[in-house]
Amino acid sequence: MKKNLIAGNWKMHTTPQEARELAQKIAAGNPQNAVLCPPMTSIAAVAEITHGTAIGLGAQNCHFEAKGAFTGEVSPSMLIACGCTHVIIGHSERRTLFGETDELIAKKVWSALDAGLTPLFCVGETLSERQSESWKSVIERQLKAVFAGADPDNVGGIVIAYEPVWAIGTGLAATPEQAEEVHVFIRTCLHNLIGNPASDMLILYGGSVNEGNARTLLSQPNINGALVGGASLKAEQFLAICAAGL
Ligand code: 13P
Numbered sequence: 001m002k003k004n005l006i007a008g009n010w011k012m013h014t015t016p017q018e019a020r021e022l023a024q025k026i027a028a029g030n031p032q033n034a035v036l037c038p039p040m041t042s043i044a045a046v047a048e049i050t051h052g053t054a055i056g057l058g059a060q061n062c063h064f065e066a067k068g069a070f071t072g073e074v075s076p077s078m079l080i081a082c083g084c085t086h087v088i089i090g091h092s093e094r095r096t097l098f099g100e101t102d103e104l105i106a107k108k109v110w111s112a113l114d115a116g117l118t119p120l121f122c123v124g125e126t127l128s129e130r131q132s133e134s135w136k137s138v139i140e141r142q143l144k145a146v147f148a149g150a151d152p153d154n155v156g157g158i159v160i161a162y163e164p165v166w167a168i169g170t171g172l173a174a175t176p177e178q179a180e181e182v183h184v185f186i187r188t189c190l191h192n193l194i195g196n197p198a199s200d201m202l203i204l205y206g207g208s209v210n211e212g213n214a215r216t217l218l219s220q221p222n223i224n225g226a227l228v229g230g231a232s233l234k235a236e237q238f239l240a241i242c243a244a245g246l
Pocket of ligand 1: 009091163167168169170171206207208209227229230231
């Protein structure tokens, strides 16, 4: 099992015009394993470009309810209506800057999956959690929140993204060995929680992935793709990472 998925998390960057131009440059490279996740206000512009191509389209967040009085929020079915196929859920920036809890994130993952989106569900430890050797318990807790009691027949569509917080935006990616160790741990936890479907679940690595380190990271047996921040805003770099995954 070594399918590759390269998702670009554009975070709070790009106006619709800038997003259209970036998506056009990426689409010109015809990547077969890419998902673009622009900000909400640029989703429609990117959808015009990705429609009819192999490129997936993702949002960076969603609410768990289908509709209602939730000012400022967007539901999974609304994202689908705009052409989305994927949604990032539980990114560490949502957890730390916007107070998202394991419980809230679990609701979002299941709601997105039920609506027909592929959730890119993020887990990962902070620097102090790594230094204090508590990363295993942190990641196990984050996984359990979503998968404990889950129906194993219904989990296949969830993609996990391991993003160590200390590697995000720092230029200090995990080494391939460090990342592979955690990916093996994640797969073992998933096996304990849901059994055999864990073998086929995609586990992406995220945190300072660039065209220089992508190939060695993606060659690890349990790294099935990447969630890319900064380098996804440069078409050439993002396409080089997509190519490294093939
Ligand atoms: P960087 O690639 O900029 O480190 O960001 C990673 C990330 O947060 C992707 O979701």
